[in-house]
Amino acid sequence: MRWSSCAIVLLAVAIFLFMPSTSVSTEEARISIYSTAANYSLPVMDRQGQQYVGLLEILEPLGKVSSRSDGNRWKIRYNEIDGEFTTGKTRGRVGGRSVDLTNSFLLENGRGMVPVASLAVVMPRFLGGPVNFHESSRRLFIGNVATQFTVDLVKTTPPRLVLNFSTPVNPTISTEPGHLRMSFQRDPVIAASAREWKFEDHGISAVTFVENNGGAELTVSGQTALMASFSAGGRTITVTNPVIAPPANVTSGTIAQTPRAAPTLAPSAPITTVAAPTPHRFLIVIDASHGGEERGAALTEQLAEKDVTLAFARQLRRELEARGISVLMLRDSDATLSLDQRAAATNAARPAVYLDIHATSQGSGVRLYAALLPEGMENRGPFLDWSTAQASAIQTARQIGIGAVAEMQKRKISVRTLSAPLRPLNNVMAPALAIELSPPSSTVPDVNSPTYQQPIATALADVLIAQRTTLEAQR
């Protein structure tokens, strides 16, 4: 009996040890850093039961940093501040003064790692100013960067929950029956006082705010499916019921803020509620390409194309609205939209012009693309061939491109026009133009700089104003 038990145990151990390793998918521990220079997130390593993070990686996006290891000692220089740590020791020196870590310093392959819990002590020494570290959720705020928000329930029918943020936000939104979750990974959103709001309302009953694993999450609970729409340049999020309620009454519309549908709608179809355009209104559709899971090009390790396109789309919207032009943003959050959904929503809105925003790390200046039409099929009566729907508008699109080149050259912006086989340009009935932003210099992150984007947005807005009469006549 004993021998058989031993044999079975041995067999189980052997199979366990030598079977192909199966990875259990667990969420990776991360720390987020928010500053005026950059908002970024880094992985956290578990060593000796403690959480560690690379000190060089933490400081790198904030300034000029270098490091070198010399045996057990590791030296780091951030701007003009020198730091020195020794493997296995809890005491180090930063800026000529001692600093005590909560656990021993680690050096792995030349990479110096400090306990996460020590950042509240170490970072102020390097940065020369206080930081606010939310240790339990691993969120580090450098300077006065936090975004605060207010929660108001407007008792209309159906009720509307209005969240006003102190700065524009760009959460990832997901829905499930009775809950709408806004996940803030890059936004330094904090709750000033309360973390839970309860309402005596059947439509929207509660809002909760939690911080966890380098991020924050706002959950809105209700009895029915919920939908979020953005306004005020990303500063206001209005949550309501998409089945019976129209979108929030905003100057410019947004669609598809929630990529999943309410259960009363088709389960996998996105909600594409368009702020109904007035017939023949001079409307510009701005499409910030990519979004959600689809990040687009990785411009740098921290900067994704989807974030640059959204920032520029918002800038362009401001310029157009300042000139009295109505704008429909296909994406004003981190939502995922397919190319077909973008084309369908644009065609439904019947805009005067469709602008598709892209960004790249290669080259410099701006590139404007009109559609390169693929081989298509014949139009049948009022039904246009999907792949060549742009055919009748392509000349107008090229004219807008020529006008935009002139406007940008006036502003000394390097610009080039080309054709491109880039969907959904070919699927759109209105004149369609893609704008690809390249960095102004060899510094790639500058492509996301408002000072770089501003004159480009101004030039585009000016050319649309200049050609407005022609464009309206052609409709």
Next chain:
Amino acid sequence: MIPRHLWIGVAVMLLAVITMLVYLRRMKTQVSKFEPATSDLRPVAPPASGPTEHATLYVAFDDPGTIRATDAQIPLPSDRQQRAEELLRALMNIYLDRTSSHAMPSGTEIRSVFLIDPGTAVIDANAAFADGHRSGVLVEELTVASMIQTLSANLPGILRVRILIDGKQRETLAGHVDLSNFYQTSAVAQLVQELQAVP
């Protein structure tokens, strides 16, 4: 009392585990023995034998984002389909060179080119070509345009071209340029003219 058949079962399973471990160890040793010193994932070069012929390759240059016609002497088989494959492999070899003007991901390979109907070509590239391709409108456009123009310029009569990845349709090459439709070679020729102009 343990039944005899259980003893036998346990013994057989233990023996199987041990045998598999020994076999795995031997396999690993053999694989490491035959692994090349450096992993060069470039596709094999065109056949060295056979007469070389003059061909025009349309080579992309990232800086300043242009395509240039480049003369080359390539060993080309007489079979039209094989010629198409060798032309594109020659083009990819240029891109896979370390000093390339338009770097292509390591492991990129043209699996085959099918000339189906008169005037229709289907290029089948491997997954490494698309999975590792740099993302961006212009950089993807340069790749697609140079491949299609190289094919149509050297094999007269090709009117439409489609690119598949591992034999399957993809929506885009690397997030931008369309791979879901057939390209008209006449439209691509116009695009190449645009891309030949130095900005």
